[in-house]
Amino acid sequence: MSELQNIPVAIMDSLPEEQAVTPNVRALLTEICSMLATLISEKKTNSIDLHSLPLLSGEYETIKTILGKGEITASLESLGSSQIYETVLPGVWWIIHNNEHTERMTEVIEITRIPSILKSQHADIEAAHSALQQQLQEWSYEH
Amino acid sequence: MSTQQTLADLLQQQGVSRRGFLKFCSGLATMMALPASMAPRIAQALENAKRPSVIWLSFQECTGCTESLTRSHSPTLESLIFDVISLDYHHTLQAASGHAAESARLQAMNDHHGEYLLIVDGSIPTKDGGVYSTIAGISNLEMLKETAKGAAAIVAVGSCAAYGGLPYANPNPTGAAPVSDIIHDKPIINLPGCPPIPVVITGVLAHFLTFGRIPELDSSGRPLSFFGESIHDRCYRRPFYDQGKFAKSFDDEGARKGWCLYELGCKGPTTHNACATEKWNQGTSFPIQSGHPCLGCSEPDFWDAGSFYKAVTAPPNDISNVVAPALAAGAAAGIAIGLANRMKKARAIHQHQTVTNDDLKTNRSDR
Amino acid sequence: MTSMELLAWVRGPGLAIAIVVMLVGVTVRLLEMLILGRKTDLSEARVSASAKYGWRTVFTRFLPNTACAHTVLVVFISGYIFHIGLFLIVFFFVPHIQLIRDLTGLQWPGLTFWLIDGVSLITMIAMLFILWYRWWNKVRRYLSRFSDYLVWLLTFLPVLSGYLLYHRQLLPYNDMLIVHIITVELLLISLPFTKLMHAFSFVFSRWYTGAAAGRRGVKI
Numbered sequence: 134m135s136e137l138q139n140i141p142v143a144i145m146d147s148l149p150e151e152q153a154v155t156p157n158v159r160a161l162l163t164e165i166c167s168m169l170a171t172l173i174s175e176k177k178t179n180s181i182d183l184h185s186l187p188l189l190s191g192e193y194e195t196i197k198t199i200l201g202k203g204e205i206t207a208s209l210e211s212l213g214s215s216q217i218y219e220t221v222l223p224g225v226w227w228i229i230h231n232n233e234h235t236e237r238m239t240e241v242i243e244i245t246r247i248p249s250i251l252k253s254q255h256a257d258i259e260a261a262h263s264a265l266q267q268q269l270q271e272w273s274y275e276h
Numbered sequence: 277m278s279t280q281q282t283l284a285d286l287l288q289q290q291g292v293s294r295r296g297f298l299k300f301c302s303g304l305a306t307m308m309a310l311p312a313s314m315a316p317r318i319a320q321a322l323e324n325a326k327r328p329s330v331i332w333l334s335f336q337e338c339t340g341c342t343e344s345l346t347r348s349h350s351p352t353l354e355s356l357i358f359d360v361i362s363l364d365y366h367h368t369l370q371a372a373s374g375h376a377a378e379s380a381r382l383q384a385m386n387d388h389h390g391e392y393l394l395i396v397d398g399s400i401p402t403k404d405g406g407v408y409s410t411i412a413g414i415s416n417l418e419m420l421k422e423t424a425k426g427a428a429a430i431v432a433v434g435s436c437a438a439y440g441g442l443p444y445a446n447p448n449p450t451g452a453a454p455v456s457d458i459i460h461d462k463p464i465i466n467l468p469g470c471p472p473i474p475v476v477i478t479g480v481l482a483h484f485l486t487f488g489r490i491p492e493l494d495s496s497g498r499p500l501s502f503f504g505e506s507i508h509d510r511c512y513r514r515p516f517y518d519q520g521k522f523a524k525s526f527d528d529e530g531a532r533k534g535w536c537l538y539e540l541g542c543k544g545p546t547t548h549n550a551c552a553t554e555k556w557n558q559g560t561s562f563p564i565q566s567g568h569p570c571l572g573c574s575e576p577d578f579w580d581a582g583s584f585y586k587a588v589t590a591p592p593n594d595i596s597n598v599v600a601p602a603l604a605a606g607a608a609a610g611i612a613i614g615l616a617n618r619m620k621k622a623r624a625i626h627q628h629q630t631v632t633n634d635d636l637k638t639n640r641s642d643r
Numbered sequence: 644m645t646s647m648e649l650l651a652w653v654r655g656p657g658l659a660i661a662i663v664v665m666l667v668g669v670t671v672r673l674l675e676m677l678i679l680g681r682k683t684d685l686s687e688a689r690v691s692a693s694a695k696y697g698w699r700t701v702f703t704r705f706l707p708n709t710a711c712a713h714t715v716l717v718v719f720i721s722g723y724i725f726h727i728g729l730f731l732i733v734f735f736f737v738p739h740i741q742l743i744r745d746l747t748g749l750q751w752p753g754l755t756f757w758l759i760d761g762v763s764l765i766t767m768i769a770m771l772f773i774l775w776y777r778w779w780n781k782v783r784r785y786l787s788r789f790s791d792y793l794v795w796l797l798t799f800l801p802v803l804s805g806y807l808l809y810h811r812q813l814l815p816y817n818d819m820l821i822v823h824i825i826t827v828e829l830l831l832i833s834l835p836f837t838k839l840m841h842a843f844s845f846v847f848s849r850w851y852t853g854a855a856a857g858r859r860g861v862k863i
Binding site for chain 3: 517519582
């Protein structure tokens, strides 16, 4: 794990003990590693649904500690709150969607340049464009 | 909301942004046990998805399945029922009763003929003309046949509707039968479990809503997305099984350390369900995590499959009582055959004739 | 019949039938052999307690017989490997111990799964090699009958199906479990009626050979 410390931005708790890196944790990190390779070579994005992984107690926390928090954190307020942040590994994003009752709906690790949910959506842009256009027209009539 | 409206329309009316809609879709993807990358495709499908009419029939059952569903989360039952589907008949949940309730069912059957989704929980008693369970004077058997005619698909919720469940267990006094024994000309989705996992019920409804068709099923009629893998294969205690670390009793060191429950009768290896990943009580835990072996409740005939606390390889009933009679029968036959052979041998010895040189000479000259 | 119903049948009545046939068959054949007895040896015994040599031979024959080792060493070793392998698999695989516990009330600690996994693989390789050699060597091929190949198959199938079952290959777990149990039941049923009977009769034949030789003053 010492290579991780060479990455410039690292805001994290102390790394877990060697023994905390159980086979499950190793497997998940290996998968992330190969997904990063695919992102580099084929520009293909991938995701891991944390919800459906059979993890032993403590393993989730270990993974979260190892991946840590990177430079970017975003929050989304729509149908409940969502937290989206890049981990200390650029290209590896941690996404948590809660519903209005603050119950966790989805928790995924996405391997991508930017999670698609952060991008402005085409329909929303169109709506924004026509709304602004209309507003400008109204103002020009008033003049 | 009329049944002509789509879910996308509804969310838009409520001022939910496209981003919110995408988020909703990724929640649906999780619920349907599909990869999160499917969210955009789900969004696309939902653009045009019409709100389905649902008729829910409860037969010979304990209401545990409905209890399970009403405790489902993400999306909560309220949003699922009132925003996504049009639940036109469910005699436990609906406000109407008596004639009003029955006419609601007939109305829905009429208005949405060939399009509505029929959900059934509970088995159907067939003995003596099905008199053992009736609703509004109609036997369950009749009501199922009548309502199934115009259904687009049938969802058999719970082990009773899917495989007969407890009422079907030996000696089955009411002649209970699963839906698939009675209806043969409609697609049937089995969602077994006693009760089934709520998110499995809502996930399948979401699948039908999203794609307008039923999900891919296994040979027992269960959606592969939830029942494709065994509890054992997705169990977080699986590493202990592979290492040979087993709890031998419920209070030994192995049990405290959370070792594998195989020797305590866990049916995980032969049971297909999503408990190990979807879990219960809003993702808190599932039986094995709480230290109890899996009972195998989502498999056919699990009530008659022997003790819950015997290893899955053990015979369902005690067959050790055949050993003594078999040995006795073998001994008796062996001694009889042995003595018969001995007598034959003795007779053969007795019949020996002494051959002399003269005899040999005579024999030679005869030839 | 659903696969769960079939599983319940092979685990219950099917297993009971197989055990009954095996027990009745083995008891009948053993008693038949013992009651028939051997021809009285009229020669004078050179050693007073020849039975002692009989018991000795029962155990010494577990050890490698150097007189046979000259044939083909690999075949010789393979024979050991698959016999020991089968013993470990049958009696030290945890699910099997659970079955034995359920039937007899006896139990003992099992071996870890990866060890049994490796043993199964080696056992199968040894068995395949022995089959190939039986076919390749003209003398052995000439001496082999249909029943020899049948007995090989009856022994090999439970190991193969068990291996596939553990690794979730070819068939869904439940179906493979059914196949595995059926192959074991076939093996049990055929035990008394084929050369597999040696699993029980070896004690008696060894004893007799040892005792008869001992009587003549030959230690084997």
